[in-house]
Amino acid sequence: MSPKHIIIILLLLVVAYTAYDSMFTVNERQRVVVVQLGEIVGQDYAPGLHFKVPFIQHVRFFDRRVMTFTEEIQRVLTSENKNLAVDFYVKWRIDDTVDYYLSTQGDESRTRSLLTEIVENDLLAEFSKRTIRQAVGDERNEIVAAVQVQANQDAKELGVQVTDVRIMRLDLPEEVSESVYERMRSERQEVIRTLRAQGDAAAQEIRSDAERERTIILADAYSQAQTLRGQGDARAAELYAQAYTRNPTFYSFYRSMQLYREALGNDDLLVLQPDGELFKYFNPKPGSGSGSASSP
Structure with a gap:
């Protein structure tokens, strides 16, 4: 092969690569920004084929779908200075592509870290206003609703929308669980002893009432028996007297x-x-x- 042919092949390869680098395709699941020398020159292209300046402009693709991650907070302090361990999950999506790229450089792991910090701070603030009984009771839904609203406001700086926050599990830290369970068992035992004492007192009262009624019934029966026996003896004596007078x-x-x-x-x-x-x-x-x- 002659040098001329080699040069032609190299030129064709350069042209093909230049043509390839000047095109990009966007699908329905993606959001896109075009960056030129560190500056954003294009964003949010519609799905399909698009063109850019080769070698100078670069395309960054991001996921348009809702993404989810789970985290755990080892210690959450309540208003009564009790510790809780909280497992939660967060659903989020990119809301503003430019803000998202400028604040996180499009790094999903960095976004997750920043969102985790935001949600953790909001959870700590909400739990600090409530007792354990309130946190695990009816106010649990109020906590996640307030956290979602606040986290969504804080996440706007990241170009992110928080679509949902949920608490999966609330539990006591392992080192205090046993002492709490022991206290709960002691309280239950005290309730059991109180109920048993009340039951014994009620049973004794019932037995006393029954014994009193039994004594009254027996006395009435004995009185009636004596009356009937007296009447029978009187009738017998009368019959004996009548028989004696006859013969x-x-x-x-x-x-x-x-x-x-x-x-x-x-x-x-x-x-x-x-x-x-x-x-x-x-x-x-x-x-x-x-x-x-x-x-x-």
Whole structure:
């Protein structure tokens, strides 16, 4: 190959490279700035093919989409001087390409570091206004809303818009967790002891009331039983009296038979005179009324 041909090939390569360096393509997911000698001469090109001055102008591409990062704050001090560990995430996007490039040189890691510092400072300020109970309760949403508004204002200098801030986890630092849990257990045990004492007192009161009602019921029942027993004894006495008046001889004989059954129907030894009053029905006198009653 002759030197002339080599020169032509080199010229063609230079022309091709110059033509290639004078064009750039932007897609829908990108934001662009064109820099010439350290100064921005173009920004936010529409998607498609564009041209620039080769070798002098340079193109910087940035992501147009919403980006997310997560961070953790080891110690957040509340209004009651209690420490919390906070995990959070931040969603952000480029809002002003020129400000973003001038403040961060388009470095995403630097942007993340600056946003982390902003959000951490805002979180520390919001938590310092609240107690732990408020922070983990209903005011948690108020905290992230206030942090998002303030962080978005602070991030405008970076050409960045903070679209969302969320707290993922709130926890106590490991070195104080055990002492806090022990205190919580002690408080729960105290509540348990109080409730148990109240339950024992209520149970004792219920037992006392039941015992008192039992005593009253038994007394009423005993009184009614005695009344009924008295009425029954009176009725029995009345019936006995009526029976006695109808046939005194037979009644006397019947009572004597009952006495014989009760007194003589066991193994006891009785020594009595045979002519005693007890044996009048065993040795009736001739012509007496008892003999006629025993003849049947």
